[in-house]
Amino acid sequence: MSRAFKIGVFNEEEKFISSIKSLQEKEFIIYDVFTPYPIHEVFHLLRRKSRLPTAAYFFGLFAIITVLAFLYYTSVLDWPIDYGGKPFNSFPSFIVVTIVLTIFTVTIASLAAFSARSKLYPGKENTIFDHRSTDDKFIIVVNTDSLNNSQLGQLVSLMQEEGAVEVLDKEFETINA
Amino acid sequence: MKKYWKSVEEFHGITVGDNGISEEKHKEEFLELFENGLLRKTSSRRDFFKIFGFSLSSAALAASCKRPVQNAIPYVNHPPEITPGKSLYYATSFFDGHEYSGILVKTRDGRPVKIEGNALSSFNNEGTSARVQASVLSLYDDARLKLPTVDNLPVNWDTLDEQVIKDLSGINSEDGEIVLLTSTINSPSTIKLINEFGTRFKKFRWVQYDTVSYSAILEANLICFGKAAIPDYHFQNAGYVVSVNADFLGTWVSPVHFIPKYTSRRKPDSPGQEMLRHIHFESGMSLTGSNADKRIKIRPSEEKQLLTELYNRIAARQSGKEFQGSAGRYDVSEITESLISSKGKSIVLSGTNNVEIQLLINGINSLLGNYADCIDLNRNLNIASGIDSRVEELVNDLNEGKVKALLMYNVNPVYDYPGSGNFLAGLKNTVVTVNMACSLNETVGKAKYESPVHHYLESWNDAEIIPGQLSLAQPCINPLFDTRSFQESLLKWSGNSLSWHDYLMANWEKEFFQKSDLPDFRKFWEVCLGNGVFSYNISDSKPVSFNKEVLSASINSKVSVGTYGFEVILYESVALGTGLYANNPWLMELPDPVSRHCWDNVAAVSPADAEKLGIITGHLIKIGENLVIPAFIQPGQAEGTVSIALGYGHTNSGPVGDNIGVNVYPFVGLIGGTRVYGFTTGKLENTLKQSQLALTQVHHSMEGRPIVRETVLSRYRSNPSSGNELHEEYELKHRTLYPEVNYDGFHWGLAIDLNSCVGCNSCVIACQAENNIPVVGKAEVRNRRIMHWIKIDRYYSETPDNPKVYFQPLTCQHCDNAPCENVCPVSATNHSSEGLNQMTYNRCIGTKYCINNCPYKVRRFNWFRYTNNKAFDFNTVSDLGKMVLNPDVTVRERGVVEKCSFCVQRIQEKKLLAKLENRTLKDNEIKTACMQACPSGAIVFGNLKDRNSEVSKLFQNPRNYHLLEELHTLPSVGYLTKVWNDEEKKS
């Protein structure tokens, strides 16, 4: 089953943003927008949120506990060895290792989380609605499967009013995203 | 604090380091190991099961990822006394014609691996010299002669015997003279054999030839006392010693015999005895001079005048008269007073090979009555018997064709006889020449017959070093090569069918058995063989009378004191001695204790002369017409003198010793029938060419740091911890955040008495032999990569003109708070519950961090693969050389750090022994290799947890301190302050 989309192509950031606003006012559901660089206002408008920071916090917590436990286990419980007269549990030297390994773990885990959540990984081929969106165009994509003709017309005119240089129709059999 | 000076070298910025590995030419030698041993039908006592030994050593060296199939090859018939994996000790004697020691030989699986002192031998009392320690390596020298030759063609023994007997009897029938030229022989059985051999011929002469001659002492004593002997000096009885140009702690006569006696009187706190005071006159800076309380520089030519004045002053004082003669450059009045006040308890000695001087010495000692307690002519030292004039006479006779046959044993006159060309011509002039040498040397190949002799570890022998003190030498390994002992040859050639072993036994049965109180000879023999020594009382001969007439002549003879030009002194170096062991890489790499250089001989010049001539260390200088040699600025060298070591510059001693340094034997003079070790030249010029010297220490001042702590006797008496005040201060300051580690059972510690240590270096070689330490060669020494685990640091203080010298053996301090342990990332070095700083070679990845973080810099790194590497072809490349490796110590791979382990293999061995015997460990049971080899007993190892152990007591001694203790590394090595028997210097 193929899905149809209306794609509004904008040249300028301001026009693109106001277009989003007016589409939302008319209660069009914006499928997604594509921009060459991140625009914070868009995130607010589309209510995009990321829970990566929370995840990263827990990754870090997990890493600290694991690393400290590992250090304690190896140097005190499993095979205590006397290095230069220091006690087996020479905690101050563990701090360094803990900090670095925590950072290490958080990085790896956050990257993995990002990759999994965004479904981005090497060789991934996502559906490209308009290949200019990574260059200089701002693109609004609206799914038109459930829209009737009047709504479609309204959508197109709305976009054109707001300054879209082009409004395209595209159909895709499957969407990779 | 004294003002310490910065070294001459540092001023001139000597470069010590040049890179690239020396391409030593490798002499390929075919190893005929397996031809005899494997297929031999009988495996007798001490049979060297070659395959077994080899498989072990190769196993110790094989290092590869995947282990190859390893074979275990048992004996066919098991020799009952050999236990694989256990050491077996044989008591034997070392005597090479120059140096004597009673020793124990440690053998593993039939191969000698280590020499240790024989505690029963009162002569050296468990101490050994570096050369004795290193002699085991000479056994496995590829340069050893491997088979008999005639006209340099290999023959078998029967052919050789046949021809020699024919030649000798031919000469005898023509009334030709047969001469036997040997090194000094003190074996009573051999002497008897030689005499028997001699009686078979109508004209026979036996000449003993010493490479470094003591002829003057022998002659002087013959003149004065009617006995040509070197007396024994009892330093332990002396309170005052004046020595002139005699390095009796380093090379003169028998240091290993003198050091324990000397140091026993140098203890500041031994009850009921005054500490010995030692005054030393000399030109070059010797080991003895470094240890003397007062060292006075003289030129060699001034010696006679000095001694004459001393004699006259003493004589005048004793007869109550005022001294009338002219005073010399040095005020000896104080010395005169001291000598007289310690009359009968003093020693005056000189090492100069000059009869007149020795007569003067005898005169002084007689005046002082020292022959009663301190100088023993009755129990003299049979260490040198060569009379120079007899050798000279022989050389003349050879050249005149008077001698028809010359048999040489253990001599190398082509190299070390002053007129070696003359000797060589005489040798060519002689019809029958037989050379009996053990190893390659310059004389080898010059004689018609080469009859190679056993190494001393392969042969039977005996020795009478002091009348009444006998020792036996027994083979510890079956001969490695097709060699035969000298005595066996003599027996063969004299038609005697007895074997040398039987002859020796028969002689002992006849001569010495009746002197023991044992019932039967078998028992006596076994006891003697087991102990290695046998002594009996000799009758105290009547007090020697001194022939005073002879003196007046020598006192009145004029001497010209050298005032211009340079006087060159030729001396034996502590490491190489006469040069007999030039092919021994351990000795070649052993730094001279004072100059701290190795792999070369140098011309030591005084700082003043160096400045005058613009010499810096390493400059090639030209002395006289044709002696070009690198210069070395030696603080303490007398102005106008140059000292050069003998024993270098070999041309045919094997791959290691050849072309190292310059041979200065040709410059030894022959004046009035005695050999003079020195010459005078007006010419000394700096060629300005640079030669790279292998210096192992380039900075010589302590920079005011409390590294060697010292005091003088008077201050020590009032306060035993004088000079060591810092110790208490630092002990109080020590604080730690962490709880202190509680050691249970054992905590190993080592105490080093800096007052006893004379710096003889024998610990260095003992350690090298025990711990399989590789030799790295001259280029790598220059790169400051010498591997010795224990080294003896030498510092100077006061003026470069005549500095005070300090020796400090430095080894791993086994710190309880070791900085090195903290930093190893892979935990290859950490601390044991017995206080050992453990180094695990197989875990080490070679980051060198521990080396850097060691404040003592005692860790060594394997910069290259030193085993099986042609670039380091010393003793760990050929299968033969590898047999010296101690199977209990891992051979280190390239890229790992190594260091002193406190001889942990010995600790473990003795602990196991105690466990097996169900007893506690005894104090002093465990001896590290350095402790065992030390002749002066300066090193003491033991358990610090045992309050009564010797080492614990030394750690409680107020003189005890730790090196760099302010760092709170808590070393397990303690040093005892150096106490000089000297008045305090006014600063």
Add this chain to the structure above:
Amino acid sequence: MYNKNIRGPLVEGNKTLSQISKEILNPMETTPGLWWYIAFGISLIAALFGFYAIYITVSQGIGTWGVNNSVGWGWEIVNFVWWIGIGHAGTAFSIFLLILRQKWRTSINRAAEAMTVIAVMCAALFPALHMGRVWLAFYIFPYPNTRGPLWVNFNSPLFWDFIAITAYLLISFSFWYLGMLPDFATIRDRTTSKIKKAIYGFFGMGWTGSSHHWIRFESLSFILGGIAAVLVVSVHSIVSTDFAVGIIPGWHATLFPPYFVVGAIFSGFAMVMTLMVFVRKMYSLTDYITDNHMDAIARILVFISLIMGTAYSTEVFVAWYSGNEYEMFTFFRNRITGDYTVQFWGMIICNALIPQLFWFKKIRRSWIGLLIISLIINLGMWYERFNIVVTSLSKDYLPSNWVSYNPTYIEIGVYAGTLGLFLAGILLFFRYIPIMAISEVKSVVNIGTKVED
């Protein structure tokens, strides 16, 4: 907030977005000039020499170097610390400036990060090579093994160093790579070459610029930036503990961690400056890397230079004030005077004095002045590391162990090899990866035109 009217535009020349893409991607889409091939050839030759030196080192042993039983670390550790220092600039740029929301970083951070990654890789070579048995380097991993299991010594600064560098390399690379995702997508979508499309498509990980991607991208950037900021500080602090934990005079100093971190940023910024001068010249990107950029870096450098000067004088002061005779010897008789005066005074002059010329605007605006001074700073920083590593070891506690140290051509070869590798890496980076973060430049092209709230 950034005001263009006050401080000038971040990107000059009133670019359109597609113009930005085109201009930044220009070096990748055109064949490079002759200079590129010559430079690449030289760097390859240097790298080959380096490989030869490495081969000799590994096959024969560390003995082919000039280090010895007293000076166990020589050029290899000097170079290691030097490279690591240079490797700090990228992350410092990206992260500190990211956190401080300094928008001017956008045209520089990509190159700086690339430099970081390559420099850290060069640096990581040295600790591996300086090991006597590099084939057993895996012993340093605390992995469960058949030896007991025997773990590693967690107290060792070298172990800290190992994990810190590993983490730093990984994080710098991740951060760098993450920033490249949108740019790879741009290339993928712009190019007509199929191969390029496939390759950049593969590495672009399917980036589309969707708002879902951007929000997570931004958030991940800040997470990585935040923790990497800690790491930047800690990595060089840890490198400094290699010395500071040691007991050797001249090493044993609590000053080291900040001193090293600041020094690292100093050398890193200097190297960035060197590179930027070239990039501006060779690729005519003066509109993106404006004089204001260079000016800003120069101002930072002069500030850090003052810090360095303070650190040097503090070190000397503390050595004197402590009254510790070993420290005094090291500083006063082995650095200020003695055998290593060239290195010490070279360090002072290059690092503390010459950068003061940046007080003059004329010099800040002259590319030749910038180039020369930035190179001098890098030389000075090399001297500083030499001072620390070698002088302390050559004359430490016991005078009997004092030696001098001279490098061999093998050591020099390894260093030359890393320089070659670095240069080659940078040149390849110019050729195959967008020099600037295109998306970020686009995001700031119009910034400050209207004063934001």
Add this chain to the structure above:
Amino acid sequence: MNDSVLSNNIRFLLLIILLICITTPVHSNFIQADDSLLNKQRAFKAEELTKGERLFYGLVYRDQKAVSCASCHNTSFSDELNWNPDAIEISRKYTNKSADDLSKVLLRPAVEKMAEVHNGYQFTPEDIVLIKAYMDKLAVIGLKQSKPVITNLFLFILASILFLFSITDLIILKKIKRQWIHFIILFATAVFITNSFVTEGLEVGYSPEYEPDQPVKFSHEVHAGQNGTDCIYCHSFAHYSKSAGFPPENVCMNCHLLVRNGSRSGAFEIAKVINYYEEMKPIEWIKVYNLPDHVFFSHAQHVEAGGLKCQECHGAVEEMDRIRLNQSLTMGWCIDCHRTKVVNFQNNRFYSDYKNMAERIRNGETDSVTVERLGGTECMKCHY
């Protein structure tokens, strides 16, 4: 389009089959014999030699039954323990003897066990001559030897190339359209590569179950098990030396002067030992328990001081014919034991030096002292 895909796939499969063919180990039948040596035995024709061989392998039937010498006397290297002498050993022994000698031993064996087996053999003198001819040939050419043509390294490289190729193809080239082919290849090669890594990695310095053929087929089961000989009788140094010692041949001869006939191998193996002894040649046993050179291990410490039984480390030797490596011999294995074994603290006076520990035992704070607690897991207890 489909055609081309198909043909592509077929071509690819053919390639793989070809590779498999190449990489399958090929066994060459015989090592080429040295012609000059064979020439000496040109008295026999090739057919006769073949007949001799067929007789040896029991391929010549007489009265519906054939005796195969090869069924008991190995003609190729085998991993199975075969007590009977190898064909090659017999052949070499009889090289210098006549066919008549062979006939005597073969048909009228003096040894009990052999008599039992060889009972009822019927060979004509001609057969025996032919068999002897074949055996002489065998003595020269030696045992059949398998010679794997390619090494693991080659396979490893091949697998790596395949792996990389399929990845490249999957992503960029896309020559093979069916992705499952990629995944199969990827999976197979990944398994192979990992497997090689792991096995090779584990085998570094470690060979579990190592059970090599020894020069003499000596059975510990017979000696230590059935006959109940004490281990110490042969390995006599275990109580007081670092090495337990391999028995010298004169120890073997203590019994085998009389015992000439073994229960497993008949007289042949014992005769070998006697022969070794008479020729004064050592037997080159192959060591099974090999420790690296950097490990110091003392039998005396463990057997005498530690009171361990031999079997605790060496396994049930008395049940093994050929000795087999029973332990991993890794450091972990040593350490595990050192952590758990209790030392004889109270009874050996040596330990009285450990005063703190003794105090704690007196106070009842602890009752057993493991090796570890006295420092038994420290580096320099074994490595120096």
